[in-house]
Amino acid sequence: MDIRLGIIGFGGMGKYHASIAPEGGVKVVAAADILPERVKEAEDQGITGYHSAEELLADESVNTVILTVPNYLHKEIGIKAAKAGKHVISEKPCALNVAEVEEMEAACKEAGVHFTVHQNRRWDKDMLTVKYAFDNKLLGNIFTIESTLHSGNGYVHEWHLYKKFGGGMMYDWGVHLIDQILFMMPDAKVKSVYADIKNILHEEVDDYFKIIMKMDNGITCQIELGTYILKYQPRWLAAGDKGTMVVQSLGRQDGRIYRTGKVLEKLPPQIAETEAGPTRQFAPLPPGGIVEEELPAIQTDVLDFYRNFRDVLNGEAEQLVKISEVKRVLSVMAAAWKSAETGEAISFE
Structure with missing residues (x-):
């Protein structure tokens, strides 16, 4: 069919x-x-x-x-x-x-x-690069992932301006960004959700949010979206005990992996004088202290969504985007709204 x-x-x-x-x-x-x-x-x-x-x-x-x-x-x-x-x-x-x-x-x-x-953003190269690092322990044991999406365009458009129509950026992009995190680590449970949701330029609908999800695998995931942030931060930052990955842009693979070139067994013996004052822990690293690597090559095709659904209709494949996953994302969103209202982290799963 x-x-x-x-x-x-x-x-x-x-x-x-x-x-x-x-x-x-x-x-x-x-x-x-x-x-x-x-x-x-x-x-x-x-x-x-x-x-x-x-x-x-x-x-x-x-x-x-x-x-x-x-x-x-x-x-x-x-x-x-x-x-x-x-x-x-x-x-x-x-x-x-x-x-x-x-x-x-x-x-x-x-x-x-x-x-x-x-859920077409499951095929984004930027997210799949971080998922590859997670799946293959490319950074060792990851302890933090930051998913950031900034825009300077400011105003929300058309029916997205109205709460009664399901407008606002949580419904527009929050559903994607939360889904990406849960898709990245499907076996991890969400222990808690904390959120700050704001109306910066709009009275009726949200145009900024920050969500912190603590996972039971030890990873803290932070999602930040802002429609009126004029200096964009990297799309992704993931840090583990064997390296740090930065992916700069939405839908692209323009970033690097950073590792220590020389494993420092102990801090330098002397305190360093810096512009910020004397410090040992945050003194500049010596030459060769950080080495850079290319990001892994990722192949992806969003048309696989349609191909998969055709195969599902013919009984030849399992559905890639499951309704149970969709409901889980909406549950996290509900917890985020509750957290923003109460100012407290919400226990989850």
């Missing part, structure tokens, strides 16, 4: 799927949007256009839908799609909370259709 896709919501993400899904072997057969100009855009691309989700769901040539509508509509339309016998792919976040996801999951099980979420 091939994927014959109907796109519900032909805005930015809908157009994105229309442009790349065919490269993954998907046939895009229909698109629906409430705006006539977007329906025409779809038709101009040779895609059958509809003015409502209900019209598209009645199209028997569609066997799978992807939900690229505002977040608050995912549950309602996803359940309608399941009842119409369509396999369901939702853009992230799948829904606004775990209870909504469970309603969608139940509807899909009752209808006998498959259900997944487009």
